[in-house]
Amino acid sequence: MLRIRNLKCYYGRIRAISGVSLSVREQELIALIGANGAGKSTLLQTICGLLPSWEGEIEFEKNSLHGLKPPEIVKKGISLVPEGRLLFPPMSVLDNLKLGAYLRYRQRDHENVGKDLEEVLELFPVLRERSRQAAGTLSGGEQQMLAMGRALMARPRLLLLDEPSMGLAPFLVRLILDVLLKLKERGMTVLLVEQNARAALQIADRGYVLENGQIVLEGLSSDLLADQEVKRAYLGKDYREFYDGRE
Amino acid sequence: MQELLQYFFSGITNGAIYAIIALGFSMLYNATGLINFAQGEFVMLGALGLITFWRGLELPLPVAFVATVAGVSLVGLVLERLAIRSVRKPHPIVLIIITVGASILLRGVGMLQWGKDAHSAPSFSRLSSFELAGATLLPQTLWILGSLLLIVLGLQFFYKKTLTGKAMQACAISKRAASLLGIPSERMVLLAFALSSAMGGVGGILIAPITMSSYDMGTMLGLKGFCAAMLGGLGSSWGSIVGGLLLGILEAFGVGFVSSSLRDAIAFILLLLILYVRPTGILGAKAVQRF
Numbered sequence: 001m002l003r004i005r006n007l008k009c010y011y012g013r014i015r016a017i018s019g020v021s022l023s024v025r026e027q028e029l030i031a032l033i034g035a036n037g038a039g040k041s042t043l044l045q046t047i048c049g050l051l052p053s054w055e056g057e058i059e060f061e062k063n064s065l066h067g068l069k070p071p072e073i074v075k076k077g078i079s080l081v082p083e084g085r086l087l088f089p090p091m092s093v094l095d096n097l098k099l100g101a102y103l104r105y106r107q108r109d110h111e112n113v114g115k116d117l118e119e120v121l122e123l124f125p126v127l128r129e130r131s132r133q134a135a136g137t138l139s140g141g142e143q144q145m146l147a148m149g150r151a152l153m154a155r156p157r158l159l160l161l162d163e164p165s166m167g168l169a170p171f172l173v174r175l176i177l178d179v180l181l182k183l184k185e186r187g188m189t190v191l192l193v194e195q196n197a198r199a200a201l202q203i204a205d206r207g208y209v210l211e212n213g214q215i216v217l218e219g220l221s222s223d224l225l226a227d228q229e230v231k232r233a234y235l236g237k238d239y240r241e242f243y244d245g246r247e
Numbered sequence: 248m249q250e251l252l253q254y255f256f257s258g259i260t261n262g263a264i265y266a267i268i269a270l271g272f273s274m275l276y277n278a279t280g281l282i283n284f285a286q287g288e289f290v291m292l293g294a295l296g297l298i299t300f301w302r303g304l305e306l307p308l309p310v311a312f313v314a315t316v317a318g319v320s321l322v323g324l325v326l327e328r329l330a331i332r333s334v335r336k337p338h339p340i341v342l343i344i345i346t347v348g349a350s351i352l353l354r355g356v357g358m359l360q361w362g363k364d365a366h367s368a369p370s371f372s373r374l375s376s377f378e379l380a381g382a383t384l385l386p387q388t389l390w391i392l393g394s395l396l397l398i399v400l401g402l403q404f405f406y407k408k409t410l411t412g413k414a415m416q417a418c419a420i421s422k423r424a425a426s427l428l429g430i431p432s433e434r435m436v437l438l439a440f441a442l443s444s445a446m447g448g449v450g451g452i453l454i455a456p457i458t459m460s461s462y463d464m465g466t467m468l469g470l471k472g473f474c475a476a477m478l479g480g481l482g483s484s485w486g487s488i489v490g491g492l493l494l495g496i497l498e499a500f501g502v503g504f505v506s507s508s509l510r511d512a513i514a515f516i517l518l519l520l521i522l523y524v525r526p527t528g529i530l531g532a533k534a535v536q537r538f
Contacts, residue, residue, distance in 0.1 A: 048427060074429035086424035088417050098410070099417050103429035105410050154429060 001026045001189055002047070002078075002158055007056035009039070009046050009213075016042045017213040019056075024158065029180065029190045031204035031221060033197040033234055039213040040193040041083055044160050047191075048080045049073045060158070075103055079156035083163050085147040089136025093127055096135050096146055100153030113153070120149040123179060141172040148179065158189045165196045177203050197234035201225050209234070252382035254503040255496060260388045262495020263395045264454050268472025269479065269487035270398060271446035277482045278419050278439030280339065284346045285326065287469015288353035289444045292319045293451020294460035295357060298366045308371060316448045322353070323444025327437050350465070357462035365459035391453045395488070398446065402484050415439060467511065474514040478521050480528025489529055 002024040009017040017039045024030050034040050045051045047058060049070040058065045060076055068076075088096055097120060098105070101113045121128040124145040130138060135146055144164055151159060161180070165173040173196065180190055181203050194200035201207050201221040209217035209230060217230065224230050268290055275283050296318055300311035330345050331337075374386040405412040418425040418435040425432055450468070451460075458464070471494065479490025494514055501513045521528060 050423065050427070070426040071429040071431050074427065080427050082424065082427060086421050086427070088420045088424065090420070091413065091416065095413055099413060099425075099430065100428050102410065102414055150428065 001028075001061060002191070003057075003059045004043075004047075005057040005059075007043070007046065007054060007058065009042050009051055009054045011042075011051075011053075015213065017046070017054075020210070020213070020215055022208050022215065022218070024189060024191055027184065027187055027189055028206065029184045029192065029204045031197075031200035031207040032191065032193045032210060033195070033200055033207060033230075034210035035234070036195070038210040040210055041162050042213075043210070044080060044162050044191070044193055047073075047160060048078065071103070074154055074156075077155075077157035078160065079151040079154045079158075080160045081144075081147050081151045081162060081164060083166070085143050087135045087143055087146055087150070090134055092132055093135055093138070093146055094131040096150050097127070097153050100150035101155075103154065112155075116153055116155060120152050123152075123182070124149050141168050141175075144168060144172070144176060145179075148176070152183075156188075158191065159183065160191045160193075162193050163195060164192070165194060165199060173199055197230070198225070249381040250503065252380055254499040256379075256382055256384055256388060258496035258499030259492055260385070260391055260457065260495070261498065262475075262492035263388075263391045264450050264468070264491075265471050265475040265494050266395055266488045266491025267398060267446055267450040267453070268468060269476035269491050270402065270484060271443040271450070272473055272476040273482050273484060273487045274402070274446065275439050275443040276476075278415050279436050280419070281331075281342050282346070282473070282481075283440075283443065284343065284469065284473075285350040285353060286443070286447050286472060287465035287467070288350045288357070289319050289323065289447030289465070290451040290454070290468045290472075291357055291460070291462060291465030292322060292353065293448035294368075294455040294458075294464065295361045295366065295451075295462070296448070297452045297455050298368050298460060299361075302366075302368060312452060315452055316445050319448030319451075320441040320445035323440045323447075324437060326444075327440035331440070332433065332436075350469070354462055354465065357465075361462055363462065365461040367459055368455040370456045385457065387453075387456050394449060394453055398449065399484060399488060406484075411435075411438070471514050474518045477518055477528055480530040483528070483530045486528050486530035493529075 004023070005021050007017055007020045008015060020043060032040055032043070042051065046054050047065070049065065049068050049072070060078060063076070065073060088099065097117060101116065104113050126142055127146055127149055130142065135143065138146060148161070148164065164176050168176070177199055180192065184190060192200055192204065201224055204221040206219065207221045207224045208215050209224070217224065217227065268286060271286050271289070272282065275281055293315055296315040297311055300306050300314050301308055306314065326349050330349055331342060334341060334345065370385070370387050371390050372386050376383050376385045378384070406416060414425065414430045415435045415438065417430060418432045422432045472491070475491035475494045476487050477490070478494060479486030479488065494517060497517065498510060498513045501509045
């Protein structure tokens with residue numbers, strides 16, 4: 001569905017991503033993990049057209065995304081839940097959701113938008129309770145749900161998420177990941193960027209490990225979860241496993 | 248008492264005009280974060296355009312009104328398209344200086360087109376002025392207040408009820424977020440320019456019958472509108488109205504009770520005061536706190 005070949009991204013003269021290749025097949029849930037500054041967010045922003053200076057090839061459903069602006073990419077069926085959520089704080093929860101379907105309202109698809117709104121509110125019941133409240137007054141977890149709901153309102157075929165668990169309590173992280181699994185069952189394709197590597201790999205089909213702008217490891221998530229190198233660098237546990245018994 | 252009421256009437260007449268101009272400033276500021284110092288020139292184009300279409304070409308008033316507003320907003324569109332969007336590094340200060348340049352250009356064009364002489368237009372309705380509690384009320388005042396009310400209601404409807412209005416607000420809050428939802432921010436900026444210049448045009452049309460219109464009338468009116476917007480709180484519709492009316496009334500009282508040479512000073516004294524005491528304007532505090 002999404003195929004990236006030898007992607008290089010630049011911020012001015014600085015190269016943030018140097019030669020990344022990855023692919024996402026239909027109805028897959030892919031986790032992209034890596035430390036701060038590895039280039040994860042850059043990669044997502046490039047796919048969405050926010051970062052215009054890149055080389056290489058990004059194909060979505062066999063069409064190149066070269067030179068497309070964010071609105072055109074949304075039209076093609078890719079939505080991003082951005083890092084930091086980027087809600088519209090003074091506007092109501094309902095208005096935020098409706099703006100998510102802006103392009104579909106423009107295509108006079110009111111009936112289906114209404115259905116999807118109902119579906120999103122079902123997925124996140126707390127948003128229904130707060131639908132008239134200003135988005136800025138929601139708690140962090142609720143804001144994240146709103147950001148996801150808003151992206152879903154565009155009815156994407158590929159959903160990109162940039163650190164949805166950031167700053168959330170563990171049970172909220174669980175809740176959000178459960179929603180992702182639910183979406184996957186309904187046929188959504190998901191590319192998930194996470195620092196919370198364990199949580200991400202537990203629900204993902206496959207994973208990629210990004211380091212200094214390059215993919216250093218890829219494979220089934222179960223393999224990655226068991227991989228010594230990943231364990232040491234990203235799962236951050238089991239120091240004892242490494243050092244016990246060596247003394 | 249009678250005198251007071253008379254000053255009050257003339258104050259709200261001018262104040263409503265300032266409010267309409269301030270609404271134009273506020274709308275553009277809301278959508279783009281930009282202050283358009285050519286706003287006053289749109290008022291001039293509105294006034295002189297009406298005189299040309301209505302008196303010169305002898306079109307019926309409603310037709311002349313629509314033609315003038317359309318013409319002025321077209322000028323706004325062209326300004327955005329040619330001078331604003333083509334800037335490679337759109338720092339706010341660069342853009343603001345571009346609008347100052349545009350105002351000088353428009354004034355020059357106005358002088359070439361309409362000459363240096365002042366023009367006048369008759370009142371919209373044939374009604375003669377009538378007395379209210381001993382003071383004279385011009386029918387044009389009612390036209391102006393009615394238009395202000397219509398514009399405000401229209402704006403409220405646009406922002407609160409229409410998808411385009413909400414999308415425009417969304418672009419103002421975060422261009423990045425809006426574009427990720429598929430909202431074309433360039434088109435929203437273009438629309439904001441068209442609407443705000445149309446509002447300037449309407450201000451000019453309304454003021455044409457009660458003042459002499461000339462190519463250089465826009466500078467002072469634009470600055471007064473800017474003062475009104477700052478006074479009420481830049482970006483707030485109700486603030487623009489409060490600021491405009493307050494400025495108009497204080498100006499009228501200052502002229503009436505102190506000295507007519509104070510007229511233009513009052514606006515700027517108020518501007519300085521509000522910048523010292525409450526830089527967000529009377530109704531502007533909320534807008535600043537919202538993030």
